[in-house]
Amino acid sequence: MLDCFLAVSLRAQWSILTGWGHVPVAHARELRSEDLPGLTAGMPLSRGLGRSYGDSSLPAPGDDVVAGSTLADRILSFDPDSGILRAEAGLSLRDMVWLFLPRGFFTPVSPGTQYVTLGGMVAADIHGKGHHRDGCFGQHVTSLRLRVADGRIVDCSPTKERDLFRATVGGMGLTGHILEVSVRLKRIPSPWIVYESVRVDDIDAYMAALKEAASTWPQTVGFIDCSKGGRHLGRGILIKGRWAEPKEAPPQPPQPKRTRAVPFNLPSGLINPLTTRIFNAFTYWKHWSRVRRGVIHPEAYFYPLDKLLHWNRAYGRRGFTQYQCLLPNAAGPDAPRRFLELLRAQRVASPVCVIKDHGPESIGLLSFPCPGVSIAVDFPVDDRTQGVVDALNDFVIKAGGRVYLAKDAFTREEHYRAMEPRRLPEWEAIRRRWDPEKKLRSRQSVRILGDRVEAVLGSPGAGAATGAALPGPTAAPGPSLASVPAVASAVSTAPAEAPLDAAAPPPPRSRTA
Amino acid sequence: MKVVLLGGTKGMGRALGRLLVGKSHDLFLLGRDEADLARSARDFEVRGNRPAQTVKTAVCDLARPETFAPALEAADRALGAFDTVIVTAGLFAPQDELEADPAFVARMLHANFTGTVLLCEEARKRMLARGGGTLVVFSSVAGERGRKPVVLYGASKAGLSRYLEGLDHRYRNEGLVVVTVKPGFVKTGMTAGLPVPPFAGDAEGVAKVVLRGIERQRPVVYAPPIWALVMAVIRLLPRLLMRKIAF
Numbered sequence: 114m115l116d117c118f119l120a121v122s123l124r125a126q127w128s129i130l131t132g133w134g135h136v137p138v139a140h141a142r143e144l145r146s147e148d149l150p151g152l153t154a155g156m157p158l159s160r161g162l163g164r165s166y167g168d169s170s171l172p173a174p175g176d177d178v179v180a181g182s183t184l185a186d187r188i189l190s191f192d193p194d195s196g197i198l199r200a201e202a203g204l205s206l207r208d209m210v211w212l213f214l215p216r217g218f219f220t221p222v223s224p225g226t227q228y229v230t231l232g233g234m235v236a237a238d239i240h241g242k243g244h245h246r247d248g249c250f251g252q253h254v255t256s257l258r259l260r261v262a263d264g265r266i267v268d269c270s271p272t273k274e275r276d277l278f279r280a281t282v283g284g285m286g287l288t289g290h291i292l293e294v295s296v297r298l299k300r301i302p303s304p305w306i307v308y309e310s311v312r313v314d315d316i317d318a319y320m321a322a323l324k325e326a327a328s329t330w331p332q333t334v335g336f337i338d339c340s341k342g343g344r345h346l347g348r349g350i351l352i353k354g355r356w357a358e359p360k361e362a363p364p365q366p367p368q369p370k371r372t373r374a375v376p377f378n379l380p381s382g383l384i385n386p387l388t389t390r391i392f393n394a395f396t397y398w399k400h401w402s403r404v405r406r407g408v409i410h411p412e413a414y415f416y417p418l419d420k421l422l423h424w425n426r427a428y429g430r431r432g433f434t435q436y437q438c439l440l441p442n443a444a445g446p447d448a449p450r451r452f453l454e455l456l457r458a459q460r461v462a463s464p465v466c467v468i469k470d471h472g473p474e475s476i477g478l479l480s481f482p483c484p485g486v487s488i489a490v491d492f493p494v495d496d497r498t499q500g501v502v503d504a505l506n507d508f509v510i511k512a513g514g515r516v517y518l519a520k521d522a523f524t525r526e527e528h529y530r531a532m533e534p535r536r537l538p539e540w541e542a543i544r545r546r547w548d549p550e551k552k553l554r555s556r557q558s559v560r561i562l563g564d565r566v567e568a569v570l571g572s573p574g575a576g577a578a579t580g581a582a583l584p585g586p587t588a589a590p591g592p593s594l595a596s597v598p599a600v601a602s603a604v605s606t607a608p609a610e611a612p613l614d615a616a617a618p619p620p621p622r623s624r625t626a
Numbered sequence: 627m628k629v630v631l632l633g634g635t636k637g638m639g640r641a642l643g644r645l646l647v648g649k650s651h652d653l654f655l656l657g658r659d660e661a662d663l664a665r666s667a668r669d670f671e672v673r674g675n676r677p678a679q680t681v682k683t684a685v686c687d688l689a690r691p692e693t694f695a696p697a698l699e700a701a702d703r704a705l706g707a708f709d710t711v712i713v714t715a716g717l718f719a720p721q722d723e724l725e726a727d728p729a730f731v732a733r734m735l736h737a738n739f740t741g742t743v744l745l746c747e748e749a750r751k752r753m754l755a756r757g758g759g760t761l762v763v764f765s766s767v768a769g770e771r772g773r774k775p776v777v778l779y780g781a782s783k784a785g786l787s788r789y790l791e792g793l794d795h796r797y798r799n800e801g802l803v804v805v806t807v808k809p810g811f812v813k814t815g816m817t818a819g820l821p822v823p824p825f826a827g828d829a830e831g832v833a834k835v836v837l838r839g840i841e842r843q844r845p846v847v848y849a850p851p852i853w854a855l856v857m858a859v860i861r862l863l864p865r866l867l868m869r870k871i872a873f
Binding site for chain 1: 636637640665669672673815818819
């Protein structure tokens with residue numbers, strides 16, 4: 114019993130922090146407080162609900178702490194006439210959805226999960242199924258309050274400190290800690306969704322249907338069976354949706370759906386080419402009739418995966434990555450087909466492949482979408498993953514496309530710079546103005562922007578010189594694949610190593626309940 | 627219910643306040659920091675179930691007993707005779723930090739015991755004068771046994787639990803229901819950065835359990851409920867064993 118309690122307490126002191134994909138792994142603590150302005154002072158990075166897949170929410174090697182925003186979730190004001198909501202950055206979308214759906218409002222742009230924070234939605238400038246109509250989340254944000262690197266608290270908006278605003282929307286939290294967000298919610302005619310889904314035979318039919326639907330449906334999304342090749346390449350289901358008019362909607366309001374959870378990490382390797390093929394074929398043929406129509410619960414429509422909490426555990430301890438890239442219209446109508454062929458050539462087994470249509474670029478300088486289509490695939494991480502991502506990135510660069518930072522864990526700096534020849538220098542110039550010492554940084558910014566960690570050690574926010582002095586994976590820049598299992602095993606076998614303890618920053622002095 | 631809530635700006639108090647306004651109860655907020663109270667009041671108003679609900683506030687600091695009477699007076703005026711007082715406020719720090727900081731120990735002991743008891747006395751007098759009411763106070767499972775990680779904090783909560791128990795015995799017949807809430811480890815800002823033990827709960831779950839306890843007029847509410855079992859075992863452990871384990 115004694116040992117049990119000791120092990121628990123020591124391991125948790127040095128908790129493991131990961132993104133949604135469980136890769137890479139960081140030794141760091143997430144400090145949380147209701148007082149976000151107080152908490153973020155001197156911190157290198159903020160983190161919300163940790164739904165970014167890769168390393169965007171992980172501290173840079175050498176930093177050992179991030180500011181968790183989830184307890185700062187107060188709504189500061191809501192004006193039903195304009196629909197403008199102001200709230201602290203840690204407010205979760207789930208709270209927001211279920212508070213405002215009964216009042217006839219919905220988030221102007223919704224990602225594929227409710228388990229994100231308002232701050233995270235701004236930092237990733239998230240998009241949804243309606244991007245071709247509604248744009249990104251940042252386009253509906255009317256103002257932000259940030260704690261910038263020099264410690265000041267600054268308000269910015271599309272008109273005030275416009276540069277800072279443009280760099281922050283989609284800026285992955287690297288321009289300042291997002292403290293408060295004002296956003297204009299969308300008025301909806303009813304809380305139910307009218308949908309029509311179509312089973313399509315191959316990628317060309319899919320693309321044609323997607324582009325055609327864009328003109329008549331506000332929301333479109335599709336799932337592709339990318340385990341099929343040949344003439345079935347890119348067969349899938351296209352789902353189109355819109356808010357139901359009051360006369361179409363069921364009389365009773367929708368209630369939050371029941372959830373189940375994957376209780377623990379399933380064995381790695383459970384999701385493999387064979388199970389993926391079976392799963393994909395099942396999903397495809399479940400949609401037996403060519404066309405389906407109906408009225409559907411908003412949660413089932415927007416957040417189908419949310420009904421299974423911790424679904425990322427299905428990939429096991431080794432984790433997985435999502436690769437999401439944008440192929441611009443200029444790359445030609447056959448670009449998605451060539452991308453799927455490349456995926457097959459790389460023998461990537463993805464149980465989920467989503468293709469979405471995109472409209473104009475957002476106000477955010479590093480925002481992901483631009484006119485074209487985006488393709489997202491999930492696959493388990495193994496020794497080949499870095500090579501696969503490199504090959505996919507080569508293709509995307511030639512196509513003039515880019516990757517989505519909120520998903521990314523493996524893109525190399527030279528690849529990322531090649532994807533952003535025009536926007537990245539402008540963004541970096543703004544960042545230099547607000548944070549010349551790069552006090553705000555993440556594991557991702559070290560990897561894709563080449564932030565030098567040594568240059569900032571010893572600054573008030575670092576607090577982790579000992580962490581960097583540790584040999585091995587914690588100090589290694591970038592999520593090199595080899596380092597991942599090493600980090601995990603270092604923690605499980607030696608939770609009580611002294612140097613780790615020495616690096617812990619003192620927790621806040623007094624606490625109140 | 628017409629509820630006066632001390633501690634509603636944070637943690638379990640915040641979650642409980644949200645649950646209460648969501649169920650259309652009236653709320654009056656007490657706390658130390660006026661600006662912070664105002665922010666929380668707006669939050670409760672927007673989350674409230676009624677469109678025109680207003681949540682008013684008054685400053686009340688457990689370290690300053692002279693603030694108690696005016697604060698409860700203001701609550702009485704705003705709500706029109708409150709019938710429920712909930713106290714979730716309290717101070718906490720891990721044992722190591724407390725041992726290094728006697729000044730903070732004094733503040734903590736005063737706030738968690740003396741201050742809370744004096745506030746309860748003030749609330750008791752007002753509610754008994756009009757036939758009774760409900761007094762809900764957050765103590766802690768830390769007060770159940772003398773335990774290594776919570777020697778000082780546990781002592782302050784042990785005293786509080788005994789006071790509340792006695793109060794319930796003495797006045798329940800006169801209409802004053804006292805609900806002693808004993809949270810186990812709950813993941814809030816107060817415990818942020820601490821190692822998370824098994825059976826840890828979250829503030830929203832605790833709020834639901836507490837509200838049910840209030841509705842059923844339970845004298846003692848463990849939250850999450852599994853801690854009733856955990857503490858039943860811990861209470862039975864011999865001293866010899868308590869001296870050995872780290873819990």
